[in-house]
Amino acid sequence: MSDEYRDELLAAENTILQDVGGVLEAMETITHYETFNVVRDGKKLFAFRVRGLTDEEMDNCRNAATRTVKNRRLGGLATPGEFNAAKYNSMLIYTATHPDDKKWLWDNKDLWRKADVTTGWMIVDKVLRRGEKEDVITLIEQLSGYNDEDRADTEETLKNS
Numbered sequence: 001m002s003d004e005y006r007d008e009l010l011a012a013e014n015t016i017l018q019d020v021g022g023v024l025e026a027m028e029t030i031t032h033y034e035t036f037n038v039v040r041d042g043k044k045l046f047a048f049r050v051r052g053l054t055d056e057e058m059d060n061c062r063n064a065a066t067r068t069v070k071n072r073r074l075g076g077l078a079t080p081g082e083f084n085a086a087k088y089n090s091m092l093i094y095t096a097t098h099p100d101d102k103k104w105l106w107d108n109k110d111l112w113r114k115a116d117v118t119t120g121w122m123i124v125d126k127v128l129r130r131g132e133k134e135d136v137i138t139l140i141e142q143l144s145g146y147n148d149e150d151r152a153d154t155e156e157t158l159k160n161s
Contacts, residue, residue: 032143033098036136038128048105049098050136052143061091089133090124096140 033049053061065088069081094106105111105127106120115126128136 034139034143036139038132046105048101050093050096050140050143051098052145053092053096053140054144057095058092058144061088061095064088064091086125087121089137090121092140093124093128093133093136094121096136096143 031051033051035047035049037047038045062083065084067081067084068078070076071079094102097106102120106123108123111123112118115123117123117126124133
């Protein structure tokens with residue numbers, strides 16, 4: 001290593017260490033849970049914790065909510081068909097729920113029997129109202145790094161360019 005290159009590295013050492021520290025902090029805060037309270041008529045009924053989701057988890061939910069159909073024109077090849085938005089939203093909530101909360105809430109077999117459902121994501125539809133689901137999904141998106149202000153700024157930048 002040349003002396004000149006070594007001097008450059010030493011000069012940039014603090015910046016490099018700060019960047020690495022920031023990356024490590026971002027990795028530590030990637031799984032952050034926040035509590036969502038279900039309140040109806042001013043009365044808190046129950047609460048559960050949710051976290052942000054990764055791209056892969058969101059894609060898995062999207063794929064599970066998309067029916068595949070065999071396309072005869074393509075030799076029977078399975079192609080994406082109808083997308084079930086309600087199932088997708090319920091699967092996002094189910095996937096983002098803290099494992100401990102998921103056990104007593106969405107994976108509660110007694111609740112399944114009473115609600116006449118067969119999977120955890122289905123109970124989300126039975127328990128939460130449409131507006132409540134929308135609020136939980138907004139929280140999940142915020143925890144996933146989406147921000148309405150960021151989107152508005154991006155849209156404004158695109159309009160002005």
